[in-house]
Amino acid sequence: MAALIQTLVFGLLIGGVYALMSTGLTLVFGVMKIVNMAQGAFLILSAYLTYSLWTYAGIDPLIGAFIVAPVMGLLGVILYKGIIERAQRIDAGLAIVATFALALILEAVTALIWGPEPATTTPDYFNQAVHIGSIAIPKAQLYACIFAVVITAGLAFIIKRTWLGHAITAASENPEGARLIGVEPARVGTWIFAISIATTAFGGAALSFLYQFVPDSQDGWIGLTLSVVILGGLGSIPGVVAGGLVLGVAEALTSNYVSVQWSTAVPFILILVVLTVRPQGLFALHSREDVSS
Amino acid sequence: MITLAGVCGGYGGLDILSAFELNVEPGTINCIIGPNGAGKSTVLKTVSGILRPRLGSIVVNGLDLVGKSPAEIVKFGVVQVPQRHGLFAGLTVRQNVMMGAYVARASKKRLDARYDELAGMFPIIGKRASHRAGGLSGGQRRMVEFARAMMLEPQVVLLDEPTLGLDPLSRGVIYESTRAMNEAGVTVLMVEQNVRFGLSLADTVTVMSAGRVVLTGTASEIERHPDLMGLFFGLAPETDQVAE
Amino acid sequence: MKRALLRGSAKRSSRLLALLIGVLALAAYPVLSDNLYVQNMLILTFILAIGASGWNIMGGYAGYISLGSSLFTGLGAYTAGILVADFGVPPFIGCLVGGVTAGVAAALLSLVTRRTRGMYFVIVTFAALQLFGLIARNWKSVTGGSSGLAMPLPMWNIAYQDWPFYYSLLVVLLAAIAVSVLIRRSKLGTGLFAIKDDEDKASGIGINAAAYKMIAFVLGSIFIGVAGGIYAYYISFITPAGMFDIVASVLMVLAALLGGRGTIWGPVLGAFIIEPLSELTTTSFGGPNAGSFRLLFFAGILVLVVLFLPKGLIPSISEALHNTARMGALRIARGSSSSGASARTQVAGERGASAMAGDALKVSGLTKSFGGVKAVNDVSLRVGAGSVTGLIGPNGSGKTTLFNLIDGTVTPKAGTVALAGTSIERASRARRAHAGLARTYQLPRLFDSLSVIENVVAPERRFSLTRLFLPRMSGDERDQALDVLAQFGLAGFADISPSDLSYGQRKLVELAQILSLDPVLVMLDEPAAGISPALTERLTAIIRNLNGQGIAILLVEHDLAFIAELCDNVFVMADGEVVAEGTVAELTGNAVVVDAYLGEPAALGIGKVKS
Incomplete structure (x- = not known):
């Protein structure tokens, strides 16, 4: 019983981090209808930047994230304006191919800068734990999860309470109605990309002390973030939180009761199963128009 | 106040408006009526900047709006209330109304004061301020849309079939509210399918068919016009075709 | 025409020759070079x-x-x-x-x-x-x-x-x-x-x-x-x-x-x-x-x-190479378009000809809401076999939604749809088409990757595996489709892309296309909107001809003159409901219908009441 609770706690903590890592993906899809296949590469690049701040300046990853996030946001805007927006104008089907090509470019660039050796940051909390009764809570996971909750709450604040957030909601729900009050969906799109990639950078910072990473880990992370947003329903932000928690628990259970090796297959299996059975996601109330035929 | 001259335009190479002409006096309510597909809504879209006309000029209060972005046009004081689905279902009533000031983003205090002012005119936004807009009835939605359009004290409000899909009671409310906006100094240009409703409300009426004006006059002149009924049942005097 | 064909076959044989040489060269290469x-x-x-x-x-x-x-x-x-x-x-x-x-x-x-x-x-x-x-x-x-x-x-x-x-x-x-x-x-x-x-x-x-x-x-x-x-x-x-x-x-x-x-x-x-580039990069990019x-x-x-x-x-x-050539071909096609509009061809197959008794379409209690608003509310109507039935009503009264419910684009909340006596409300869209249900759209939807005549041949009357591997268009199919196009005055456009046609012509092509389904019922969504009087006249003749072959037609249209000329029976919709039924003559005098179009006078009385 204690082992099960331990597993669940671990799964929920990591699930919170998964939610943070996937929020950007669902936000971009919700408003722009683009599946950003470079999500994993943005995560890994952010992890490397955090890693460099840690190794060269001794900046804690959780602090370093606040330096990396604006840089990544800016990079997101440049790539959006330079490549993704154009590709989408030319052919929406090819835009997704372009984002994947971008992922490979970013992977190559990270490999050229940081080399193929596995990297990870090791702040002093990375291998400590808090004990509550017989349950051990690893500090790294705990801090990462708290961090995820704080950042996600910040993002929720921006979306719920600011002009920009309301403009994002307006443009995603009703582009023509938004134009009539002076909100240009294209301009909002640029902001969304900036915010999404910046949020992803926070996820990358958490990744940097939770996992070892190499440049080509990115395709595993695309799979993971895709499965989170598909579980929760593409485009839904509350869905991402639910999807992250479900995936975190499912992975923890698998690695505890099946094998660690097979736990990496869980996200991909979930993608295939959910899309077969319930393509609108596990938590959506209504089927989306763009899903059902 | 509003002058459209020689406006041609449409979608995907197909002209819906052909040399459309319109003149609206300041402070009046003007209603465009005409059968389906005549291009009524298209006229409003060219004024609000959603659709850029291929030819012609659209002058409001001395400024040519052709080529201006919808945001610039809103800022200039010309606001359109769309035909349907104008609200953002995920935002509250208050947030929806406040979005009417998006292009100005004035101080919170001034906007709050304006909101309270508008709540006097449209009581629903006072009573339901924190409700989700998605949960309102059709008539209530219209009121919220009207309030939103009024946020920045516009010169011109464009109404695209305001009574569409509404029950008679809500139509009455729309009638009163449109009057109230007009009395507050707003010039109204509206499109209406419900002809009797439009005629009862408007000072001047423009009847259009197949992208051009076929009749203009005061509401009472148009109401008595012998061709009116025929026009709506497709028995109009032959006009030029749109395509081929 | 003949010269173009010859040029085409010459081009084809030179292409075959190039292919043959290419294959032979690749086949010979390992033998000749080590x-x-x-x-x-x-x-x-x-x-x-x-x-x-x-x-x-x-x-x-x-x-x-x-x-x-x-x-x-x-x-x-x-x-x-x-x-x-x-x-x-x-x-x-x-x-x-x-x-x-x-x-x-x-x-x-x-x-x-x-x-x-x-x-x-x-x-x-x-x-x-x-x-x-x-x-x-x-x-x-x-x-x-x-x-x-x-x-x-x-x-x-x-x-x-x-x-x-x-x-x-x-x-x-x-x-x-x-x-x-x-x-x-x-x-x-x-x-x-x-x-x-x-x-x-x-x-x-x-x-x-x-x-x-x-x-x-x-x-x-x-x-x-x-x-x-x-x-x-x-x-x-x-x-x-x-x-x-x-x-x-x-x-x-x-x-x-x-x-x-x-x-x-x-x-x-x-x-x-x-692949050669890939080999090149493997050899030229060295190091880790x-x-x-x-x-x-x-x-x-x-x-x-x-x-x-x-x-x-x-x-x-x-x-880039064919741009100029294509313009020329188009001009030729345009030139020959006006001829042959009067030819009367049998387009209906076995199904349409055997005009069955009873109703071609029977809709009962169909209901659908979008976001709390009832777009179609408890609608029942019938289209008699071999009849031309009209459906009119002001903007937003639910006519197009009704079409979408009947053809399966939208799933109803309640109600039944029967086509020639068979219940189809649970069938897939393709199944409904196989059963003989066909429709056109307000803005015609054609496949721009296919030529006009391929568009006409594309519909499928039933699904069978063996059929999939038949040639795109048999000689018979081509002849039949050409006949239909000729009847519609479009014979000269058979081999160009529909994207090069005018709006009105696209409407006619879409009509020709759905006739290939050998339909029991054809639903036309504002066929006469935005087209010229000449084309409208041709359309009237076409609809008469189809009807003469036993095909039932449900016609949404705003042009009452057009409806009056064609329809035996007309339904009027307003605010998602059927409010009246009758002949055009009966309906134009009906106060309910006048109100549906012009608004109820009552609304204004209430309008004076303060909210």
Whole structure:
């Protein structure tokens, strides 16, 4: 019983981090209808930047994230304006191919800068734990999860309470109605990309002390973030939180009761199963128009 | 106040408006009526900047709006209330109304004061301020849309079939509210399918068919016009075709 | 006309000659030269060309992009590898079985994507590739895990070098190309292009999109699987990373996009450019960073192709060459369009002619709301067999929603729909079309990738596997379609793209198209809106003629004169409900109808009441 609770706690903590890592993906899809296949590469690049701040300046990853996030946001805007927006104008089907090509470019660039050796940051909390009764809570996971909750709450604040957030909601729900009050969906799109990639950078910072990473880990992370947003329903932000928690628990259970090796297959299996059975996601109330035929 | 001259335009190479002409006096309510597909809504879209006309000029209060972005046009004081689905279902009533000031983003205090002012005119936004807009009835939605359009004290409000899909009671409310906006100094240009409703409300009426004006006059002149009924049942005097 | 045909056949035979020379040169190369470097490069080029061509059947024809097609390379390789290593199956037999495994996997993935469209296919193929890579890595007892699986070395005489690989791959490539050609020329190809242009509309004319897509995906994947098996045997060592390789998938996409997706030779041309480039980068980028530079190089080209050459080389070049020629052809077509409008042709088949008694369409209690607003509320109406029934009502009264409910685009909350006495409210859209339900749209929807006459032949009256592999258009079908087009005054436009037609002409083509369904009932959504009086007159004659052949017609229209001329019975809708029924003469005097159009006077009385 204690082992099960331990597993669940671990799964929920990591699930919170998964939610943070996937929020950007669902936000971009919700408003722009683009599946950003470079999500994993943005995560890994952010992890490397955090890693460099840690190794060269001794900046804690959780602090370093606040330096990396604006840089990544800016990079997101440049790539959006330079490549993704154009590709989408030319052919929406090819835009997704372009984002994947971008992922490979970013992977190559990270490999050229940081080399193929596995990297990870090791702040002093990375291998400590808090004990509550017989349950051990690893500090790294705990801090990462708290961090995820704080950042996600910040993002929720921006979306719920600011002009920009309301403009994002307006443009995603009703582009023509938004134009009539002076909100240009294209301009909002640029902001969304900036915010999404910046949020992803926070996820990358958490990744940097939770996992070892190499440049080509990115395709595993695309799979993971895709499965989170598909579980929760593409485009839904509350869905991402639910999807992250479900995936975190499912992975923890698998690695505890099946094998660690097979736990990496869980996200991909979930993608295939959910899309077969319930393509609108596990938590959506209504089927989306763009899903059902 | 509003002058459209020689406006041609449409979608995907197909002209819906052909040399459309319109003149609206300041402070009046003007209603465009005409059968389906005549291009009524298209006229409003060219004024609000959603659709850029291929030819012609659209002058409001001395400024040519052709080529201006919808945001610039809103800022200039010309606001359109769309035909349907104008609200953002995920935002509250208050947030929806406040979005009417998006292009100005004035101080919170001034906007709050304006909101309270508008709540006097449209009581629903006072009573339901924190409700989700998605949960309102059709008539209530219209009121919220009207309030939103009024946020920045516009010169011109464009109404695209305001009574569409509404029950008679809500139509009455729309009638009163449109009057109230007009009395507050707003010039109204509206499109209406419900002809009797439009005629009862408007000072001047423009009847259009197949992208051009076929009749203009005061509401009472148009109401008595012998061709009116025929026009709506497709028995109009032959006009030029749109395509081929 | 004749000269154009001659020129066409001359062009075709010169193309065949070039193809023959190309194949012979490739076939002769290993015999004439013992340059193993080039031989190796050609072998890899064949593999990529097979991959790109296989990808192209789904990605190019049907428009469903896969980012995980090396999944099939891997499945083919591991199937062959396991069969050969563990069961002693002869290697080339193992490769063929590898193709079968790939086909089965594609069929299963088609079931996964059955309920989704567009980018979900990308996600599914990507996830499947990753999942199978993991399985190959983790299922050590069978696959050897990360350390891989060794294939036995070739047994043949060293003097034959790599000929068996070379020739078997060349044969597979030629087979893949042949199948691509056959699909393109078959009904299957027409359906796939229709799906790419407008899947929803394709279902509406009876095309079973799910089956088409599954067949296309399976066929393409089989070739990739066989090539994967041969590749495994060729490099004699199989690892998860080398076989289930996402970069290999991307190269297939790149080759197909660069050459021109949807064309037959584009993927092959792309492969012949990309693979030698790949060899070049392998030799010129040295050092530990070589892999990253290669990745950067190919991903960079992919971005450039998407942004600056989205159609690919072959279509872009042929467009540039034929632009002027096409303008000329168009002018000729326009010139001959006015003739032959009066020909009366029998278009209805066995079904329409046997005008059955009773109702062609019976709708009861149909209800649908959108976001709390009842768009269609408890609507019941009937269209008598062989009648022309009108449906009128002001904007937003629910007429188009009613059409969408009847044809299955939108699912009703309640109510029943019966076509000629058979209940169809639970049937798929394609099934409803097979049952004889046909409709047009306010803004005509045609397939721009197909010619006008192919659009007319595209509808499918029933689904049968054998039919899919019949030629795109038989002589009889062409003659029949030409007759219909001639009857509509469009004979001169048969072989151009519908995108070159005017709005009114497109409306007529759409009508001609749905008649190929041999419909029991035709629903026309504002057929006369926005077209000229001359065309309206022609339309009236066409509708009369169809009706004379026993086809029932439900007509939504605003032009009451048009309705009055054609309809026996008219229904009036307002605010989602049927408010009146009768002849036009009865209805124009009916206060309810006048109110529906002009608004109830009562509304104004209430309007004076303060809210």
